[in-house]
Amino acid sequence: MIDIQLIGLLNATLQAATLLFIAALGELITEKSGILNLGVEGMISVGAVTGFMTAINTENIFFAVLVGVLSSSVFASIHALVTVVLKQDQTVSGLILTILGLALSSLLGKNYVGRKLVTKLESVTSITEPSNIIEVLISQNIIFYVAIVLMIGTSFLLKRTMFGRRLEAVGEDSKSSDSMGLKVAKTQFIATCVGGAFAGLSGVYLTLSYVPYWTDNMTSGRGWIALALVIFGGWKPYRTALGAILFGFLEALVPRLQTYGFELSPYIVKITPYVITILVLVILTIYKGGKTGAPKNIGVPFFRENR
């Protein structure tokens, strides 16, 4: 019996981690360009509801994923428009995006509350009851493997490609980048929309697989944990993935500790992700002289005229 529970814990950890990781990875790309987007919670909701609605109406799962990803990306472009083109405050715009996204998803999903999904995102292999770690790893949902590909791809993109270099340059020092002839606004706009698309993928994973139905406030705070995860991961894809697994593990642990009969309060486990994030920030500040890995220009609007 304990084997089944350990397998279950591993499974649940990977599911919770996938949701957090994809959204965090998207935010990482956005922040690398110097744009802080606090609207992750809203963007996940928009992707989650549009994906779910499409799946109910068309019963075409891949089309549903596509719609979820694209609509969330379009939704993120509002933030890009406000902060990159109109140069307004990124914090305010991001918060508005969260509030707007949650409200919009409630409105859109009004007639879809509690409806049963016929087609879901399925596991890639036919193993329904994995009995060892290998089987757990190969029986995950397709989005899990997409997340791994995105992780490797993003790391490669940031380190090895021209686009990645430009992205980093813009995020570190937009004025110099502009002098060097880089298109600051265009790069930031694209990075914000890509971040939205990733959040959308996270959203469709939520409603088409992990918790397969729609109800108001589905995301219940996952977007904020994803934001903490970016900081925890020091703006590095692999470390963010590690953090996602840790945070996902803690999330999976809360109910399971109780069934295992441990005497550890679930309240303590619940606050751990936030405590760890703060600790990481404190440790980095003390030992690395404040080098948390944050792009230097984050949150600072770029005015060409002020150069």
Add this chain to the structure above:
Amino acid sequence: MRRSWAVGLLIISILAMACGGAADVDDYKAAFVYVGPADDGGWSQAHDVGRQFLADETGIETAYTELIPEDATEFRTVAEAYIEQGYNIIFGTTFGYIDAMAEMAEEYPDVIFLHCSGYLSNDSNFGNYFGKMYQPRYASGMAAGSLTETNKIGYVAAFPIPEVIRGINAFATGVKEVNPDATVEVVWTFTWFGPEEETQAANALIETGVDVLAQHQDSPSTGVVAEANGAKWISYNTVYGKEAAPGAFVGAPVWDWGPYYVDVVNSIINDEFAGGAYWGGMETGLVSWYEEQGTVDGVVSGDIRSKVLAMIAGEFDPPIIEEEFIDNVIGTVNP
């Protein structure tokens, strides 16, 4: 000339008011404040169905505002707006409005405040109301006890507070009545509404080998997990959640606020209302056990019905235990 007309009108209207005596329904307007969306398929929707019943039965003008957080200022803003518009009966349908309602009841002695699930009241314009949900939970426990083959039942529960604990104990007492060998395992989620937390908790229970899941939560997550794992599901609040997991759905302890809302509004109109606390059991129809036909064995179903009738007649009441779990429950009331 004009002035005497005005005086005459004034006298007539004063006379009309004095002679009017017994008020009628047009003198009252009732406003409802919900914590969730009015169509959440759960707690708030149950209240909204009650509001519509009230409007249909009495003809009183009603209004509602949804998604108002459990926050004193938020509630006050909404309630004051209603009072300005002439609403004089305010229903607050979640525990967290308690302090705001108590304060406003003093400030607005002409407005009636009715608070669901609270413990404060006065003897004039402030009352609280709730239902004995542990009674139908006992009935649902009987159904669960008869359905389990592994003799393991899981219970996804929100917070370790008296209301939830007495519900679990009543449920487990019902389980014991039909199946003394079965256990009820409890997992706390620490949220009334958290689709992901509820999913994780339900999965954790499935992993321990339970084949029937019950819940004290407001989302249908537990049902979706039950359906995916071939388990049975006892829902809560309303029957609307069953669409999400039709294959697993057995039944639900449900709220029906409508009759109470009609009674209390009639008592206000007839000037009989005097605040205080109201705790209605199955005999009032406020709480009941809904059972999907054909999901429970016929004999057991009959036994459940006789217990329900005994509860309605006041001949039987499940024990109210809120300090600890009874012996067939696995878990802790002090996590």
